[in-house]
Amino acid sequence: DQQVKQNSPSLSVQEGRISILNCDYTNSMFDYFLWYKKYPAEGPTFLISISSIKDKNEDGRFTVFLNKSAKHLSLHIVPSQPGDSAVYFCAAPAAGNDMRFGAGTRLTVKP
Amino acid sequence: NAGVTQTPKFQVLKTGQSMTLQCAQDMNHNSMYWYRQDPGMGLRLIYYSASEGTTDKGEVPNGYNVSRLNKREFSLRLESAAPSQTSVYFCASSEVTARNQPQHFGDGTRLSIL
Numbered sequence: 001d002q003q004v005k006q007n008s009p010s011l012s013v014q015e016g017r018i019s020i021l022n023c024d025y026t027n028s029m030f031d032y033f034l035w036y037k038k039y040p041a042e043g044p045t046f047l048i049s050i051s052s053i054k055d056k057n058e059d060g061r062f063t064v065f066l067n068k069s070a071k072h073l074s075l076h077i078v079p080s081q082p083g084d085s086a087v088y089f090c091a092a093p094a095a096g097n098d099m100r101f102g103a104g105t106r107l108t109v110k111p
Numbered sequence: 112n113a114g115v116t117q118t119p120k121f122q123v124l125k126t127g128q129s130m131t132l133q134c135a136q137d138m139n140h141n142s143m144y145w146y147r148q149d150p151g152m153g154l155r156l157i158y159y160s161a162s163e164g165t166t167d168k169g170e171v172p173n174g175y176n177v178s179r180l181n182k183r184e185f186s187l188r189l190e191s192a193a194p195s196q197t198s199v200y201f202c203a204s205s206e207v208t209a210r211n212q213p214q215h216f217g218d219g220t221r222l223s224i225l
Binding site: 031034 | 153
């Protein structure tokens, strides 16, 4: 039962352009969402989060948008840099202390 | 800053062997977690410990046991390894188990069971 879905396994963008990573969820009880970034051979690191009472949260080049009616969120990276090349995971705290992760999207930013 | 340290980084086991994965954090966090990551899937929670002295099951606990040895250390044990347990295992910690608390992850243990 994959409650958090990232349907695009990979995304390639040119340096300086916008990267848009998408995430869909099925559980309407989710009230908080987090994005993690993962480099090869390293653990995920927290990037940005958003509460369901907001529809946007911005931190530097990173902005997360939440559309509750569509059960959809997206992470925008502007401008994209080669160092942003990584796997990005969307996650949501579920019942109890469980955290549900999407399968991840591999972003490649080409110089 | 070490953060969350996992040992070993790699391990190959034969079916039926036992193994303990070690995890330690130096951030004085109360809560610790064990996840597994399989190809094409997100991380799935195996067990967590909200505080020293407590442990609880996550989404996929079967075949595993855990021990919260003290505030710093949280180990994961496979008593009788099976090929289905071939995975990358991540340990994580957070200050508390609040829903909005980001977790800090170790670099993972890649475990292969033949």
